[in-house]
Amino acid sequence: MVATTDGVPANDPTPGVQHHILSVLVENRPGVLTRIAGLFARRGYNIHSLAVAPTEDERFSRITMVVDVLSSPLPQMILQLDKLVNVIEITELAPSEAVERELLMVTVSATPDIRGQVIELVGVFDARILNVGHDALTISLEGHPSKLDDFEQLMRSYGILAVQRTGRVALPKLTHAESEDRRPLRSA
Amino acid sequence: MQTNGGEALIRSLELEGVEVIFGLPGGAILPVYDPIIDSPIRHILVRHEQGAGHMAEGYAHATGRPGVAMVTSGPAATNIVTPLCDAYMDSVPMVVITGQVPTAALGTDAFQECDTTGITQPVTKHNFLVTEAADIPRTIREAFHIATTGRPGPVLVDIPKDIVDPRNPRSALEWYWPESVDLPGYQPLGAGDPEAIRRAAELILEARQPVIYAGGGILKARAAEVLRELAELTDIPVVTTLMARGAFPDSHPLALGMPGMHGNYTAVTSMQESDLLIALGSRFDDRVTGKVPSFAPNAKIIHVDIDRAELGKVRRPDVGIAGDCRLVIEEMVRAIGELGGADAQPDRSAWRSTISGWQERYPLSYLPSEPGELLKPQFVLEQLRDLTPSDTIVASGVGQHQMWTSQYWQFDHPYTWINSGGLGTMGFSVPAAIGAKVGRPDRMVWAVDGDGCFQMTAQELVTAAAERIPVKVAVLNNAYLGMVRQWQEMFYEERYSEVYLSPDLPDYKMWAEAMGCVGIRVESPEEVAPAIEKANAINDKPVVIEFRTDSREKVFPMVPAGASNDEIMVEPHQEEA
Structure with a gap:
């Protein structure tokens, strides 16, 4: 597999399954995530990944979720989500209209004889070594999810001892004219 | 003004216009029950928390105002989950207040603690766990706003004991009443898109075989009058779903009655064609559509709903209009007028005569009982219908008796039919009828119940007797879980599994009397009318009439579950020879 660089449209993490990114602005209150997760569970919608954090305004949090639209039509998902009282705005982000990032941490087997190869790949991918053990390295890599896929794939051949990804976060791409490709599906 | 959370809660309810609370006190909610003594709000002490919830629903169905129930934490909260789910499925405005263990004890598995907001989250429109006394007035305001606007539904407010207990400093607050609500994520819809309404008007004026498919949203939107205006302007026949019975008068020449699994032949077939x-x-509930791919295959769809998620959920509309039914229909009537009104329509006389042909060929029908046989339930319902005022409110449980009531009653007024449609909650009718009678004391209120249903919630007749709420109950006692028996007869080769209840156990007459009601037993056709007249004359206590009915009787027509509506089965004696 050839390593991709940032900005290339995402490969679907699971081939054959169609994913969409939803950026969901919610009230920053206890239990909001449960409401969303519960809604998806009881209506049979699949969440591929989920990232949540407060926004610039502490009253709100932004959830970036990658949803599987083969399980249910996207409009129905969005409309049901929109009925939750704590959900303020839902924006669908088409991959070509969004900047996406994800963080990966991986502990990979790296005995002294192959450690050099691993470190070389760390350099190629602009990754960082966080921790060095006797025969393993813990590495972090931030970037487009497809770049993380590629790196993870390469690390697999050395033996991954543990891997953790954050799930993607995304914001709409800015155009030079006006940020028109922001498509709020529901205006606050 | 300095106050405490308990006082603030009751005051907030008063300011919301609450006139009655259905409830039962307990440990965690105790401090709130003290200020109730001094409040003008009437409290009705139920015998089981499920009863409180269904009474609040019955009250809401009959009056259009939100029903209010208040119970304690833990088991009381879990007991009210069924009414919450029932109200959620049928879009009934209701506010339920539950006590909770003190905030410091939350999450410690304290006595009578349960995760009430967690449990009720999927069955409420919204719920709140209030943790500060100062949040109480605002939360109550928001709860009523959410419950009653948009697509109505139940809202639960969970209140820990420490913030309502005047002996606890955490209950102190400066009284305020919010002028407005600020819910950035909640904007109920109003008028529909004028462009879409115009396209709908055009479709209506082009159609040769149109049918109005009126649902419960008509009643929620107080749109019965404007529905009638639309139907009469365009001369289009109207089916009223189980949730919409009464939204269009059954006596109207354009009324086709109830569609669906046990709908009449004309209502089902006119939709299909x-x-x-x-x-x-x-x-587009499954009980109405039958097998979705073969439902009304040649019909274009105009779909109006205040919940946008309903548009296209089951069937993709040709014109979907998100908005309040009353406002949208008003605009639709105006748009049709602008496009030329009734004169711009094609000749629909062929469609009308096709429909009247079905009505003549396949009316609702049953064979009268032979001498010595048990009563036919349909006969009992015809008698009850004919011997009660036309604005009588009738509440039913779930099963055969529910379908027969919906079929054989003549609903000529909105808000006279109260039943559990979406959830299908057995035991709904007695408490719902009590709630309805509390809300509409001027009306005669009958519960029509089955023997299976009655045994689930009959204890609330003790509440009715104690509170002098003179509801009347007709128990159609066929000694079976009748609808299950019908399915076992038709689809399980008459292998009757666990459906026999016995006609004599319990003794319904004695049970009624033990609960402070008048009890009457009716076994023969000539006793039916006198018993009903006797019950109608009693206005100081509840009455229960047990009618011994024929267990062999089945509900027809019937579209078997999962079948196409084209496979409708009529009463056997109506089948072609």
Whole structure:
């Protein structure tokens, strides 16, 4: 597999399954995530990944979720989500209209004889070594999810001892004219 | 003004216009029960928390105002989950207040603690766990706003004991009443898109075989009058779903009655054969559509609903209009007028005569009982219908008796039919009828119940007797879980599994009397009318009439579950020879 660089449209993490990114602005209150997760569970919608954090305004949090639209039509998902009282705005982000990032941490087997190869790949991918053990390295890599896929794939051949990804976060791409490709599906 | 959380809660309810609370006190909610003594709000002490919830629903169905129930934490909260789910499925405005263990004890598995907001989250429109006394007035205001606007539904407010207990400093607050609500994520819809309404009007004026498919949303939107205006202007026949019975008068020449699994032949078949279905506040429920791919295959769809998620959930509309049914229909009537009104319509006399042909060929029908046989339930319902005022409110449980009531009653007024449609909650009728009678003391209120249902919630007749709420109950006692028996007869080779209840156990007459009601038993046709007249004359206590009915009787017509509506089965004696 050839390593991709940032900005290339995402490969679907699971081939054959169609994913969409939803950026969901919610009230920053206890239990909001449960409401969303519960809604998806009881209506049979699949969440591929989920990232949540407060926004610039502490009253709100932004959830970036990658949803599987083969399980249910996207409009129905969005409309049901929109009925939750704590959900303020839902924006669908088409991959070509969004900047996406994800963080990966991986502990990979790296005995002294192959450690050099691993470190070389760390350099190629602009990754960082966080921790060095006797025969393993813990590495972090931030970037487009497809770049993380590629790196993870390469690390697999050395033996991954543990891997953790954050799930993607995304914001709409800015155009030079006006940020028109922001498509709020529901205006606050 | 300095106050405490308990006082603030009751005061907030008063300011919301609450006139009655259905409830039962307990440990965690105790401090709130003290200020109730000094409040003008009437409290009705139920015998089981499920009863409180269904009473609040019955009250809401009959009055259009939100029903209010208040119970304690833990088991009381879990007991009210069924009414919450029932209200959620049928879009009934209701506010339920539950006590909770003190905030410091939350999450410690304290006595009578349960995660009430967690449990009720999927069955409420919204719920709140209030943790500060100062949040109480605002939360109550928001709860009523959410419950009653948009698509109505139940809202639960969970209140820990420490913030309502005047002996606890955490209960102190400076009194305020919010002028408005600020819910950035909640904007109920109003008028529909004028462009879409105009396209709908055009479709209506082009259609040759249109049918109006009126759902419960008509009643929620107080749109019965404007529905009638639309139907009369366009001369389009109207089916009223189980949730919409009464939204259009059954005596009207354009009324086709109830569609669906046990709908009448004409209502079901006219929808199947239509070229345009005008769905107003209905949700294409599986009990109406039968097998979806073969439902009304040649019909274009206009779908009006205040919940946008309903548009296209089951069937993709040709014109979907998100908005309040009353406002949208008003605009639709105006748009039709602008496009030339009734004169711009094609000749629909062939469609009308096809429909009247079905009505003549396949009316609702049953064979009268032979001398010595048990009563036919349909006969009992015809008698009850004919011997009660036309604005009588009738509440039913769930099963055969529910379908027969919906079929054989003549609903000529909105808000006279109260039943559990979406959830299908057995035991609904007695408490719902009590709640309805509390809300509409001027009306005669009958519960029509089955023997199976009655045994689930009959204890609330003790509440009715104690509170002098003179509801009347007709128990159709066929000694079986009748609808299950019908399915076992038809689809399980008459292998009757666990459906026999016995006609004599319990003794319904004695049970009624033990609960402070008048008890009457009726076994023969000539006793039916006198018993009903006797019950109608009693106004100081509840009455229960047990009618011994024929267990062999089945509900027809019937579309078997999962079958196409084209496979409708009529009463056997109506089948072609």
